[in-house]
Amino acid sequence: MSLVSQLQSLLGQDAVLTAEPDVAAYVEDWRGRYRGRAACVVLPSSTAQVSAVMKACHEARVPVVPQGGNTSLCEGAVPRNDAEPAVVVSLARMRRIRTIDEANNSMVVDAGCVLAAIQQAAAERGRLYPVSLGAEGSCQIGGNIATNAGGTGVLRYGNTRDNVLGLEVVLPDGRVWDGLYALRKNNTGLDLKHLFIGSEGTLGVITGATLKLHPLPTAHAVAWIAVASPQAALDVLGLFQQRCGGVLSAYEMINDVQLKIVVDHVPGRRAPLPVSHAWHVLVELADTGGEDVLHEALQQVLEQGSEAGLVHDAVVATSGAQRAAFWEVRHSVSEGNKKAGMGINTDCAVPVSAVPAFIERATQAAHAVVPGAPIIIVAHLGDGNVHFIPQASFEQWRSWPDADAVAHQVKHAVNEVAHSLGGTFSAEHGVGQVLTQEMALFKPAVEIDLMRGIKALLDPQQLLNPGRLLPAASNPPR
């Protein structure tokens, strides 16, 4: 019996897709830049079915690509097109919220739950699941966990990793690890969940998770602040941390290039301040107490910043609508950038203190490749995570004989700068297949060696998401 027939008999006909139109959405990267090849797509409805699929693939020695919402920015969620066609295991049918324990501030969910559905279920119980990102309407929690998703809530609540208490994982050979602990303290040996979080589907298929919930903030204070420089933005961040400690919830920075793109290209967006400034910060305080206390703290810091010459201008949102309008400017950057030209996207993080140096040196490095290119900057400044995006016009891009090579050269130059400052070439997007060479270049040899050892231990046949995350063995790390 062929593997496809076997999978059909295990899951039922309707849960195994083979016709090209049915398969298309699962093998194409969501930005439409990469198309892989699949033996079939399976849609299991339970952990037991995932286990049966993995066993069958393991015995047949056929590669497997686990897939959540397929929103990877690194082409990490689709099968390869240069190797044996893989079985794509989509978790889309596993979307149950299994249990919510209010007193424990935790919930157990299927891996296929969409992030927004989890946020909503938590909010209905007066709780917050704090991970928030652009793709939240379609990305799945399993994918979030497999890639340790970041977003705008990291400053206060940490990455996805910090909000997972337990995991259920099907191993490459089909064994199920039930690690759905719901404990705040558990010192009984190696904490295996951290091995799977961020492993990008290379070590097992995450089928369920216990998530950590937080009190739902009911009061907010939001301001849009103009500052002279990244260093000034950083100094104001220090003032906020000193005064507002635990209620500082977001600290996002964009430059004038980014703001102008959003205002010019996204209908309905307006600059929050009347006069143009070089650098802008969106700050949010949030708490469960009274809003007046937050506004008082916000005003105090703004005055302090103003007196110190750090804050040039600022506007505080006076209504929920205005608060939403400020955030809409921030959330419209991808849409604006897509319309405005060809952005050469990077996703570096450096120590927060090194952000100004990073921006300065990365600008020089990018301009050495593409002189005078406008630089779009949108940063989760509180986390040291800078999306540094040199931009080409559509005409310019088309005029380059090998535009991809130019883009690659720019990205690498920017990543080199981050590395020289103790930073990383991938803060939140992961490695996927587009950054495996950077892994070989920038990670210490002993670290790559340990990762390869663990991969070989869990997946000796190298069947799970092959060609992703780790550099090819023929690519020696430095």
Add this chain to the structure above:
Amino acid sequence: MSLVSQLQSLLGQDAVLTAEPDVAAYVEDWRGRYRGRAACVVLPSSTAQVSAVMKACHEARVPVVPQGGNTSLCEGAVPRNDAEPAVVVSLARMRRIRTIDEANNSMVVDAGCVLAAIQQAAAERGRLYPVSLGAEGSCQIGGNIATNAGGTGVLRYGNTRDNVLGLEVVLPDGRVWDGLYALRKNNTGLDLKHLFIGSEGTLGVITGATLKLHPLPTAHAVAWIAVASPQAALDVLGLFQQRCGGVLSAYEMINDVQLKIVVDHVPGRRAPLPVSHAWHVLVELADTGGEDVLHEALQQVLEQGSEAGLVHDAVVATSGAQRAAFWEVRHSVSEGNKKAGMGINTDCAVPVSAVPAFIERATQAAHAVVPGAPIIIVAHLGDGNVHFIPQASFEQWRSWPDADAVAHQVKHAVNEVAHSLGGTFSAEHGVGQVLTQEMALFKPAVEIDLMRGIKALLDPQQLLNPGRLLPAASNPPR
């Protein structure tokens, strides 16, 4: 050349202890209950020296026991007495604070730094290193990390694991992994630091760490609250979380048995409330803003709790001295318990919601073994971590033909109850050598199997801290 001579030539004579009186403090468990055998004790002064020691031991195939402040409660930091004498690698001479980056809220430290020294260095810069525990005056950060130390700050700031950004580790073969990242976001492959955190010295020797710092709270509000039951304490916790969200810093519960012991046996300690009550909660709010705001929130919740019949009585600390006095009662439990009798200590955690059921059933289980024994309870209630301590008088303990067997039976019965409620037999103390059998009994076979695989990968000769953490291979997990 013998290994000892080799080590002497590598580190110098004064850094290799062999005389029994010199070695004694390093081979005896701090409670004086276990004494191991060492080939020698080495005191390296640098990561390079640790690497040289590990290489030499690896080549000689001699076991190695890394040691921090030797404050393990599970006999995890001393060598065995039933196997080949080990080389004890003490990190005590590596106690430099390497760098502090205020803007990044991080510091890089040697593994041998004492926890209290780190807290102080952070406070001098207006920052908080939030892990706090009884042994902080002598335990070392390397040991904290190797055992993922918990304590009273976990509710707000997480365990040690959550406060480590990067690690420097010497592997069993002497290779050095420089993973001293200082980044808030870094999605570049498996996050190896989490493999070493909590591995109790079985996978490598931690020589340095990058720690995460937080804003130093400058305002505090502390109350001592009497409640009718653990469930009432839990309901009040819910009120605090809803009202105070991010500023709730500690929520500790003790019962009347525990309070009476402290008051009766520790000089200078007084009950904060005039009338006796069955259950007591110590709550702390802390923030960087004004103290009045905290006290207002505290009062509001106490009134809410009182109206709901949950709070029987409460006293709010009105001065720093009174606040310290309340905490001194909490911090005196170990001293009191040691003087009052023989405590059969356990360290379980369950989901927070399951604490009342745990206390009820564990009491039944303990009384089935030792009818009528007083039960001391001291709980980090916000984390679901209950130190459930059936007590025997000194006379009773001496009257038992095999007191250790009775204690073992009681502990195991309590751990069974925790397990049946989705809990753990070791919340914060770790496994060491005293709980390896519980590992075999309570952990899923696939989990033990993965742990053993990782141990074999990193330490194929099984030289690091042998007999600790993992059950003997002859002890099959269920």
